[in-house]
Amino acid sequence: ACAERTAQLHRRLSYAPAAVVPLHWLSLLPLAVLRSLGAILGKRPDRTLSEWGAAVTAAVRPGAVARTRRGIRQERAASWAQLAPLRVTGTELRHRLDDDVPAGTGRGDLHFFSGGGAWVVLAALVVSVIAFLSLLAWPVLGGGALAPMRATLGGLWADASYGLRPLGWDSSGPADPWSAVIALLGSLWPAAPSRTIVVLWVLALPLAALGGWFAATRFTDRALLRAVAAVAWALAPSLLDALISGRPTVVIAHLLLPWLVWTGAVAQRSWSAAGVASIVAVGVVACAPSVGPALAIVWIIGIVLTAALRRGRGIARIIWLAVPTAVVFAPLLWHRVRTGDLWSLLADPGVPLADSGGTDLGRRLALGLGFPGGDGWAALSGLPVSTWSLLLVAPLFVLALAAPVIGRTLPAVVLAIAALAGLGTALAAIGIAVASDAQQIVTLWPGAALSLYWLAVVCAAVLALDALPARPPLRTVLGTLVMVALAVSAVPALTAPLRGTAAITESTSSTLPAYVEAEGRGGLSTATFVLTPTPDGAVVTDVVWGETASLGGQSTLRSARLSADRGDELTARYAAQLIADPEGPVVGDLAAHGVAYVLLGGADVGTDAGVDAATGMSRQAETSLDQRDDLEIVGDTAKGKLWRITADVTARSADDDGAAWRVGLLQAGIVIVALLLALPTRRSLAEARRRPRIVGLRS
Structure with missing residues (x-):
């Protein structure tokens, strides 16, 4: 050429x-x-x-x-x-080339509406509205690992750019790719970005049903079996647990995974499919980096199978699947290499949220059944969780185990490997701690890995059902049994918001007082020094730049690191001086760094002894801060007591070394290339119509 x-x-x-x-x-x-x-x-x-x-x-x-x-x-x-x-004209050449394309087995219509797919999605929407009815009136969703978003598009994308981080004393470096996912999601509703999370929560079940239905089209053309996959994916324990416990990373990763299967399964055939799959892969790994190794195993298997079965034709498309993800994570990878902390690349992004599930045998059994934190039946019935769980998910798992025997061998084996990779990741995750939240050690959350595991199990079960004979109606009976059993297993989670046992709550547009929020919407030039007493008599400090500690502004550079840095030492020293010395120069040092407010948050208490210790420390801090002449009392707020620094505050200087633009252009460039590849052409659509939609068929 x-x-x-x-x-x-x-x-x-x-x-x-x-x-x-x-x-x-x-x-x-x-x-x-x-x-x-x-x-x-x-x-x-x-x-x-x-x-x-x-x-x-x-x-x-x-x-x-x-x-x-x-x-x-x-x-x-x-x-x-x-x-x-x-x-020869170009038109004549295209006609000649089109005539030379082998006809193949072809494909029919999807029958999304006539085959019942639309009804399944509509039913999931009705269930979601009933289960999360109160959310419809909430402007901002809180609780768990949720937090408000920035109020402006500029703030959303500033959180996703390279440079100074919006949390911490002087943290600087690459943003987590998760921040770009949040910025993209918030851009869908520029007037009120935080409301997109509320809408996402309400639409999660129908969107999951839609994704599960399309993923099933790669394994069967039967309407009932596609409905089984849609219901099983919408009622996946990992999704329901994430919805009621407030884990947005798992929710988004769960919604993206079936589209990765739908496009990745045929990526070797088409650059359009490879382009879409590469973009979806970036989103999945950005939401759940711990799933990256499991996906890498499946990717390597795809390369080997393409080289062996297709004699290398299409192998460049399979290799491309990992290129955008590698480029997007390259700045963070380079930062971790320089700090010698590669394990921190696996840290869950977003707000750190500790896992209280333990690592005992019962927890591991629950993981094997697909439940990241128990199935909830113990609270309703008092019976052992494993008894109910085993009975309710048994039909699905029995069918999945039968798939390599009675179904199409090659796709069944690939799905089995993917399931083992997902389950192995989940079992290992609960014992790996690479992050912390103040005094709490935060282990990796297994929810996203269990979503990968569950998706492979569901697709394998569909393969097994597809291989059963039409007469007697065994396929219909087993498919209906799977859907009914999973619907029963989902009852505790779906009723949790109505019973008031869900962790999600209505929140406000900022984690800081409204006075600070109004003053800080102009950018990240000033900060709030936050003091939070703890039950052991200590004080947790944080520095929040701008109007809120936003969902996209979280950074694993702070939550996942080997030791305290200079910023941690300074904030600890300044906190001690504020509480112990009401006449020292500490406020001037804070103002020189860009701190404009001091907030004494509500005491984090647990036991009665914790109440006494936290209350005593809170009173001591409040007394010391009230005595300072360089602090002006703003007043008591819903977030705590607020003081304003009266000295001249030096605005935070911007990071103008050019690294942000270089990194941003590189990452945006590779994403644009992937988008261009994803756009279909007339010829690519014609070639796709000449190939079977279902994978693993001999044409």
Whole structure:
């Protein structure tokens, strides 16, 4: 391709009139850029290197062009008008190539509406509205690992950019890719970004049903079995647990996983599918980095199978699946390499939330059954959790175990490996602690890994049901049994919000007082120094820049690190000085760094002894702060007692080293390339229609 394109450019320079040869020469590189974009849109990214190679070669060979032009003047030549009737037009060539494409087995319509898919999604929406009815009136969702979003689009994307972090004394570095997911989600509702989380919670069940239905189309064309997959995925224990405990990372990862299956299963066939799958993979790993190794195992298997079964055809598309994820995580990876803390790459992003489930045998049994934190039946019935769980999920797991025997062997084996990778990740996650929240050690949450495990089990069960004979109606009976059993298993979780046992609550638009929120919406130039007494008589400190500690502003650079940094030491020292010395210069030091407010939060108490210790420390801190002349009392608020620093506050200087722009352009560039690959063309759609939708069939 490079030689052919080089010959075309050489011919253009050789036959052009002398007056326009310089213009042709100057257009070589711009044309290479445009044609590279066209190659990506045309799902032929391998031609981009050929374009650039040909352009550079033609540009640096003026001598060859000159010799050719002299030879043309000395020989008799025919005009292009005389040769035009002999040339094949582009339209004729496309028709010829379309005729040469093998017909294959083809595919029919999806039958989403006539096959009952729309009814399943509608039913899931009705159940979700009933279960989360109170959420419809909440402007902001709180509780668990939830937090408000920034009030503006600029603030959302500032949290997702490289540079100074919005939490901590002077934390700086790459943002977690999770922050970009939140910025993208918040951009869907610019007037009130936090409301998108509320809408996401209400739509989670129907969106999950929709994704499960489409994932099942890769394994069966039977309407009932697609409905089974949709119901099983919408009622997955990991999703329900995340909804009632307030874990947005698991919710979003769960909603994205079936689309990764739907596109990734046929990525070797089409650049459009590979482009979409690569973008979805970025979202999944951004929400749950601990799932990355399990997905990498499946990715390697895909490369091996493509090399063995397709003789390498399409292997570049499979390799591409990991490229956007690698580029997006490269800044964070480089930062962790420099600090020698590679394990922290697995840390769950977002607000740190401790896991109180333990690591005993009962917990591991619950994980094996797909429940990240128990099935909830113990609170309703008092019976052992394992008894009910085993009975309710047994039909699904029995079918999944039978899939390699009675179903299509190759997809069943791949699904079995994916299930083992997901379960192994979940079992290992509960024993790995790479993050902390004040005095609490935070282990990895197994929910996202269990979603991968559950998805593989559901798809394997669909394979087994698809292989059963139509008569007697065993397939219908077993499919209905699976749906009914899973519906019963979901009762405790779906009724938790109505019973008032869910962790999610109505929240406010800021974690700081309204006075600070109003003053801090202009940006991240000033901060609030937050003091929170603890039950053991200590004080937890934090520095919050802007109007709130936002959901996208969280950073694993702070929550997952090996030891305290200089900023931690300074905040601890300043907190001690504020409480113990009412006349020291500490307030001036805070103002010089950009701190404009001091907030004494509500005491974090547990036992009666904790109440006494926390209350005593709170009173001591309040007395000391009230005595300072350089602090002005704003008053008691719902978030605690607030003081304003009266000294001149030095605004926080922006990080202008250019790293943010370089990193952002690199990451945005690779995502744009993936989006261009994802856009379908007429030819790609025609080729897709000639191939079976179901994977593992012999055509």
